[in-house]
Amino acid sequence: MSLAWKKSAIAMVAAGVLVGSMAACSTERDSGSGSTEGAGSAEETLVGIAMPTKSLERWNRDGAHLEELLTDAGYETSLQYADNKVDQQATQLENMINQGADILVIAAIDGTALAPTLQQAADAGVTVIAYDRLINDTPNVDYYATFDNYRVGTMQGEFIAEALDLAGGAGPFNLEPFAGSPDDNNAKFFFAGAWDVLSEYVDSGKLVVPSGKAPASNDDWASIGIQAWASETAQSEMENRLNSFYAGGTQVDVVLSPNDSLALGIAQALAGAGYAPGADYPVLTGQDADQANVLNMIAGKQSMSVWKDTRMLGDQVAVMIQQIVDGETVEVNDEKTYDNGEKVVPTFLLDPQVITPDTVDVLVESGFYTADDLGM
Numbered sequence: 001m002s003l004a005w006k007k008s009a010i011a012m013v014a015a016g017v018l019v020g021s022m023a024a025c026s027t028e029r030d031s032g033s034g035s036t037e038g039a040g041s042a043e044e045t046l047v048g049i050a051m052p053t054k055s056l057e058r059w060n061r062d063g064a065h066l067e068e069l070l071t072d073a074g075y076e077t078s079l080q081y082a083d084n085k086v087d088q089q090a091t092q093l094e095n096m097i098n099q100g101a102d103i104l105v106i107a108a109i110d111g112t113a114l115a116p117t118l119q120q121a122a123d124a125g126v127t128v129i130a131y132d133r134l135i136n137d138t139p140n141v142d143y144y145a146t147f148d149n150y151r152v153g154t155m156q157g158e159f160i161a162e163a164l165d166l167a168g169g170a171g172p173f174n175l176e177p178f179a180g181s182p183d184d185n186n187a188k189f190f191f192a193g194a195w196d197v198l199s200e201y202v203d204s205g206k207l208v209v210p211s212g213k214a215p216a217s218n219d220d221w222a223s224i225g226i227q228a229w230a231s232e233t234a235q236s237e238m239e240n241r242l243n244s245f246y247a248g249g250t251q252v253d254v255v256l257s258p259n260d261s262l263a264l265g266i267a268q269a270l271a272g273a274g275y276a277p278g279a280d281y282p283v284l285t286g287q288d289a290d291q292a293n294v295l296n297m298i299a300g301k302q303s304m305s306v307w308k309d310t311r312m313l314g315d316q317v318a319v320m321i322q323q324i325v326d327g328e329t330v331e332v333n334d335e336k337t338y339d340n341g342e343k344v345v346p347t348f349l350l351d352p353q354v355i356t357p358d359t360v361d362v363l364v365e366s367g368f369y370t371a372d373d374l375g376m
Helices: 003-015 057-072 086-098 115-123 149-163 185-204 218-224 231-245 260-272 291-298 310-325 361-365
Strands: 025-027 046-051 076-081 103-106 127-131 143-147 173-177 254-256 305-307 330-332 347-350 353-355
Touching: 046 057, 046 086, 057 076, 057 310, 076 086, 086 103, 086 115, 103 310, 115 127, 127 310, 143 149, 143 310, 149 185, 149 254, 149 305, 173 185, 185 218, 231 260, 254 260, 260 291, 291 305, 310 330, 310 347, 330 347, 353 361
Parallel strands: 046 076, 046 103, 103 127, 127 143, 143 347, 173 254
Antiparallel strands: 025 330, 305 353
């Protein structure tokens, strides 16, 4: 997309208009970690960007977009992907610290595994921004930028409830719920948001889980988590459920998938079991609006995806970095929700958006995809 678009978007984020009705506040940096505030100019600042993997489309987009924003603004950057290996990410971060990084932007693989590395960062006076995934069990996280992840799950649950007319008394319907990677702090928010909508219908019998894999509470979400958000693992799990609990003509009506990677594997399992697009195809949720999933939505193989326009997340982080370097107060809009076990991390939340087969044109109009990308 054009540099003009990016500059315009950054200006909008800085003005606070991209977060709807959320009221922005501001916070001074915790003097106990980092000393980058007022460090000088962009040209004198090295920003390390640690992304978890190249295997998911969204992280490639996120890393490339943020790096481009920062290099265009004159920053020196180091962008690293860690192949979903925790030790590899820790080593990459240590190398960035040793290279003199002033600011680290980290999308953690395991939100509980980086405390020793971030102590090294604090000792070196490095400012740390957690990107999209909260880093837990350390005081050495200065800021967090993410989407409202509980709202993502709520949107998925509300979509299912509306699609099946659960509030109107329809049912019972057969549901199979999935949750995200147990080592991803965001996964618990996704599941909690959805389950807070759906659990009352499970309790009332309007939603039945033939596999028995319905967590007793939000706190038990990891029992149905899919490690590393792997499509193939989700496919295998769905195949096992279909083979074990849906014999003799029993049909699955709805699958709660917290993201698009899982939804791809689930759709493959459904196809292998003979499910075809049409009126009887299960309601299937997702998140990220990945290209393959948008194409599946157009083809009738996925019902919705919660779109987090990660360009806006990158834009917001770039604004935060500039505020840090300029010695300005960093704007956040949530200083209550994200307790990482050591501190409540000052956070900037962005709003997600539901995309359905009928609204995929929004992705083209925004420049996220071209019409050709989606066969339109």
